[in-house]
Amino acid sequence: MVTLTAPESTASTAPEARVPESTTVDLAVTSVRELNQAIHNAADGQAWTVTNPGGKHSLAVGIDADIAVTIEGHAGYYAAGMHQKGGVTINGNAGVGLAENIMSGRVHVKGDASQSAAATGHGGLVVIDGNAGARCGISMKGVDIVVGGNIGHMSAFMAQAGRLVVCGDAGDALGDSIYEARIYVKGTVASLGADCVEKPMKAEHLAELGDLLAAAGRTDNPADFTRYGSARNLYHFHVDNSTAY
């Protein structure tokens, strides 16, 4: 089973002064399956540290307890996939599909994320300090995403709900076929996708953007951002839109 290199929390014998000790799982000697099984059985309040991730896939997926998982290094595909509770911090880069379909909770990548970061996320907060690749926030359904650097092309494709904040630049076809998600970009946008348009920044937008930046631990000025969203012209099939189909 899981190789434990730190003692487990012994709350029952050490009442009150309970400092959550971190259980370390070394993936050089423990399998991903054992790691996930262990964190699926974890109790709220526990802290877990994963060492030697080596770009392995499906790390810390399906977390449904209020635990804190720290991955020391680079993760492969689908890190923190379908995350529901607690937080996952990756002190490195994340591969394809970071926090895909996240429901709630928080996932924080200190490095870069590959394509399809937070794809189809329904809720929660995904923070990427570095850059995110193509299709960041594709089909997002309520998740909030804050990217410190740039994002790749086709980001927020068919984005349905939630907020995508980009402190750097956005690639081509941003927000193509977007529904009701909101996009805030500080830098340049290479091009907007079909039905995505610039929208005015009102007080409510400045306020929500300020909250998102603060939640992500960033100090950027909301006033420096531009908002984008749906022109809602593609919501209904119509002959005038035939070139967009």
Add this chain to the structure above:
Amino acid sequence: MCGIAALQLRNPSLHPRMGSLLSSMLCQIVDRGPDSAGLAVYNTPGLVSEGTSTLSLLGRDQGITTAAITAGVAALLAGVLPADAQPAVQVVGDTTLVSAAVGTDLLVKAVSETLPGSTIIGRGEHVAVMKSVGHPMEIAADHGLEAMSGSQGLSHTRMATESAVTAGGSHPFSVADDLCLVHNGSFSNHATVRRDLKREGVVFDSDNDTEVGARYVASRLKQGDTLEEALVNLGKVLDGFYTLVVTTADSMAVVRDPIACKPAIIAETDDYVAMASEYRALAGLPGIDNARIFEPEPGKVYTWSL
């Protein structure tokens, strides 16, 4: 559908470790393509040498004994070449290498006539190409990859999509001197491009879509394109999904299609440039923690030359 690992060593002091580094990368992408595998190594002592052409032939059993191959090639060459062509044959794993101090075209002609059943999978002064069916790590071990030194290496593990699981259908495709190409993805109009190339006299070895890409690049290079221009032109002609790595005697190039669904990640240091389908293949490289790690932009051709 496949896994790719490629390595260009800028620091000559790393050359002795080329095989062991490439082998460790290959080990991490096996899951992406467990059917078969192929390797290309550049400037590996004992396999190739400057001033000598080397052909890589598929399989160790060329129908006759090694001595007979040598004798046959030598006999053929005697009529057309100076006596100092010094043909040599060796078997490495599941691959037969034929070398001679003549131009590759002449050596290809000689081998085709001497060994009509053979399939040439690599050619040039600098490259040796090895392919086989089976588990990629076993193929690497059979060929002694671990111990090989060299300036560049390219490996590919394959999950065959539409063409057969055969060694001939494995990547890399090496169809011009020292040129190798590997592919992850699927071209959607390769049959048409194949027909066009055939009309221009290009001959194909397999039904593989990737071979069309390799033949197209070779055709463009022959017409005077640089490697970068050839890959830009490939993007205009071939449709579909691809991450490609192309190597020449002294260069390596990476390009992804404009939609860029198939993965690619690059690590660059003063000592090397490494490219792989997934980060885990790069995780064991020396100095990786201080490497510049990035994903190639869609539709952009990256080239590195030694």
Add this chain to the structure above:
Amino acid sequence: MTITSIPAPVEAPVQNIAASDIAALGLRESATFDRATIADIQRAASTGVYDIRGWGAKRKVPHFDDLLFLGASMSRYPLEGYREKCDTDVVLGDRHATRPLHLQTPVTIAGMSFGALSANAKEALGRGATEVGTSTTTGDGGMTPEERGQSKHLVYQYLPSRYGMNPDDLRKADAIEIVLGQGAKPGGGGMLLGQKITERVAGMRTLPVGIDQRSASRHPDWTGPDDLEIKIGELREITDWKTPIYVKIGASRPYYDTALAVKSGADVVVVDGMQGGTAATQQVFIENVGIPTLAAIPQAVQALQELGVHRKVQLIVSGGIRTGADVAKAMALGADAVAIGTAALIALGDNDPRHAAEYSALGSAAGFYDDFQDGRDPAGITTQDPELSSRLDPVVAGKRLANYLRVLTMEAQTIARACGKSHLHNLEPEDLVALTIEASAMARVPLAGTSWIPGQGSF
């Protein structure tokens, strides 16, 4: 067959003339420009947008009807009907998953979404399937509590849109079906038109109410089998390796796609032929993309056999299954189970003649109604209209479905016994012959009375 309201044709004299009168007048209908084609052109010219409809391919293609069984006589011995056992159960997904499904009949219910179907229709499907010990399947739009509650075995579809995708539901599912495509539209995404995006449907899909929804055609976070293998790994990790994972493909290149699904780690492969239904798709797609079910099965089976996993990775076939004979023929060709969609809706009450007047008012007729996208289904099945959907009693409709599933199973057993089989899965291609050259070539069974299989030996 329309997506926007089209004014009724002002003059349609020929259509009002009886067939005998047309003949008497010497009128000749064009085979190329028949009346349906003319109507299609007129509709396109009038709206400027392609036609969207439900149901599967309506064109005639080689099908199970073109195959016959070789019942036992002298050289082989039949089993006694009703007395000697002919088992029908099937285990699905025991390759990697620790909790495979064990169904009592190999006839399962195909994926159909809440949204495309009313809540009552979904409940009826669950009731009917559960009564006979088989599975139902969710669709594009998530899992409703009603269907989870009514379905003993529920397969949860994992689709490109990921509408309503929820890890809690994922863990509640008895199997996960990763959908790459469906027979009605291999390569295409889903559609649900505004009339059916009610508040509840919109809420489940996180969409604005009343929009014309188009789903993605590719999954958002993986493309191709090498990435699918990693995706399957993730789903297994999330479900602790308990839940079987199916991969569903629309039949176009089933030989390659089946092999790749197996290599990617699927426990079960679902192959849907072009007659498979849809709730809303461009007609041009339904009629012109994909291959017939009959042509798909031997290719998929060949791939499984070559990989040494036939019957280990189970094959579920769908697309035009109507009778127990179809079930038996699909299984004889190598399927482990079948799935029904359109036939199940008909069993619930779709296209029932008792709604003839209402179908007529909608410009259709009982037996022809395919405007599932409009949400005005008089039978209360393909609708979200509260008044219409209340017409379908889920208990009664569920009973009807259970009856139909029992008939399918008994009919298949009848044929299997006649062929001397004590289990449906002992039927084999050698029990079949073909009536036509086309069916013989596609199904790879000999033309009746000969040993000839056209095209055999090459692929």
